[in-house]
Amino acid sequence: MSTIFSQIVEGEIPARIVYEDETTIAFLDANQLAPGHTLVIPKDEYERLNDVPEDIATDLYATIHRMVPAVEEAVDADATTVAFNNGEDAGQEVPHVHCHIVPRFEGDGGGPIHAMFGGPADLEDDELDDIADEIESRS
Numbered sequence: 205m206s207t208i209f210s211q212i213v214e215g216e217i218p219a220r221i222v223y224e225d226e227t228t229i230a231f232l233d234a235n236q237l238a239p240g241h242t243l244v245i246p247k248d249e250y251e252r253l254n255d256v257p258e259d260i261a262t263d264l265y266a267t268i269h270r271m272v273p274a275v276e277e278a279v280d281a282d283a284t285t286v287a288f289n290n291g292e293d294a295g296q297e298v299p300h301v302h303c304h305i306v307p308r309f310e311g312d313g314g315g316p317i318h319a320m321f322g323g324p325a326d327l328e329d330d331e332l333d334d335i336a337d338e339i340e341s342r343s
């Protein structure tokens with residue numbers, strides 16, 4: 205069964221589409237966290253960022269790069285929070301990779317993404333060295 209976002213791509217359900225090209229599309233989120241909250245997706249269905257092929261990832265970033273200033277200017281935002289909930293345990297509800305562009309305004313109280321966590325994880329230097337090595341070996 206196709207995702208709700210594939211149904212938007214196919215025109216089967218309505219959306220306020222603000223940009224579209226061959227491989228990507230951007231539309232307003234149905235639940236606006238702030239005025240102008242926009243989602244950018246690849247048209248093809250990939251569940252997570254990890255699943256997106258490199259050429260589509262390049263296209264996706266190009267559309268994000270285009271849409272961030274467009275959204276900011278359209279609603280006269282001071283900044284934006286640009287984020288992916290990448291996987292169910294990170295809060296992803298729609299299994300079709302999507303980038304949230306959320307306009308931010310001085311004093312809106314939203315805080316930085318750091319506010320999702322109580323504070324920095326308690327890690328020793330040798331643990332950090334091991335983690336860095338593990339990541340580097342997979343990069």
Ligand code: 5GP
Pocket residue numbers: 208219220231232233234235236288289295296297298299
């Ligand atoms: P997630 O939690 O998966 O990162 O975010 C999914 C987002 O999709 C939510 O912000 C939700 O408001 C939005 N959304 C869910 N269904 C629809 C829909 O049918 N149309 C639009 N435009 N947005 C949707």
